[in-house]
Amino acid sequence: MTIRLRNSEDMDACVEALAQVQAADRYPVDWPDDPWGWLNPADLTSAWIAIEAGAVHGHVGLTRDAEIVRLFVTPAARGQSVAAQLLDSVRAAVRGPLKLEVSSEGRAAIAFYERSGWRRVGSSRADWVNTAGEPALLHHYVSP
Template sequence: MERTDVRVRARRRDDLAACVDVLALVHAADGYPVNWPADPAGWLTVRGMTGAWVARRDGRIVGHVLLTAPAAGDVAPSLVAPDVSTVGRLFVSPAARGRRVGAALLARAAREAVLHGTRAVLDVVTTDTAAIALYERLGWEFLGPGRQEWGPGEWVDVRCYAAPRA
């Protein structure tokens, strides 16, 4: 894995357009998000959000992650003790992969969760083997499988993880 300078900082309002551009590249390459949102910038600003961060490399945004309070129906929070925060909207530009961008974003989200007195959790569709490999390589604890409703009548199989304990 190539190491490069990646800086993670709090997302600003003026970052949203660049985040949407990166998200479009990810969607074209990987199909994430599964259903392209009608309002991608709005999709990146989730109700209950406690923070959002971007990864920058060479002066450009190359990744994104956010942290929220658990929402009704979230599977991962139900598999671990209360006092959790949910990691979401994690994506890395295809051109920036292999440079520890995802690891830096996850570490920031996990640290922020601890600062809020919570533990970061997430779920991932079972077919996203690259993301699963990343979480496991970084020591995220597998909590178990589940089924998550992603839309009216749309259910997906997920694997649920919790951030490593500090």
């Protein structure tokens, strides 16, 4: 598996990987009307992918304010440290602490972050709804 910066030619493969994740995990909860746009929020500065044999198996983005966004790993690539490798790539490119938000429904993601030394610093309600149709509970983390 190779981790590298994402480029515009990768977008169709990123959307395909996102579709696999959404089908397996409902991340994002609802399929976006514009998946390209969802993968490119307005404050995105960089994005990395995990790629092998032309297929994208993981993705992570970084915003201007050092927030990790759009981190996902396809079901086929789980258990291979892909998420850790993606986060390591971001850490290598950024000085200082990183932050992220994760829905309380993302139990596997929460367990991964906490095993990796990320520290929960608070929680809040989102302006979008979770799978139960309620405002999602977001946990806020900072990097080790």
